[in-house]
Amino acid sequence: MLRKGMVFAVTATIALAGCAYGDADSAPAPIRDKEAKILAKELKGKVAGEPRSCINSRGVDAIRISDDILLYRESGRLVYQNKLRGPCPGLTRGDDIMVTESFSGQLCSGDLIRLVDRTSGIQGPVCSLGNFVPYKKAK
Template identity: 35%
Template structure:
């Protein structure tokens, strides 16, 4: 009889640890996302993006960024939300632990005018989208 309440508490705690889906995008962000991925099909997620240029990053919303690499677009749903990315006053500055950018690497949100860090989040997996 005592095991049932303990199992219920454990199940509730584990459910809270599950990865939450990205927040609902604004209509403008959704249009930008759809335009970027038009005519492309998703591939299997990869944990690292070995080569990228920071100039090739496209901010979709505070939870989603994309990296253009040749004909492929890699979409990353950030772990956590990087507040302010869509304002135009802040940018995402990544710190990688190895070569390239990988799942779990920290991304700072910096004020482009002052260079001050105003927040942080982490990179998720990278989903490649290629022309179909």
């Protein structure tokens, strides 16, 4: 049977372990073939524009490319690439629900992404969005 002090110690240990997800020294996982093909398909024929700190959150679909790259597709002609401020382990697993915490009507650099296990509801890593680089179809 666990006593109050033991429950606190276990809880504190779990909380501290969760902080390790944001370790700046950890390297992102390499892009796998499947994600590399998706990235190439989404950016094919498109030209990069000037990075933006925010984009409209309505009507964009998030595509998980790697543990540190997300794409936000607005349309077939416009895709935003977001390089996260640090790796987000497990982002491409696909089993977790990605919850974005935005404090405006937009997605902005610095907004947080939380991964939540679909079955247990246990929260995984918390990651921070970087700048959004627009890729538009070349004219």
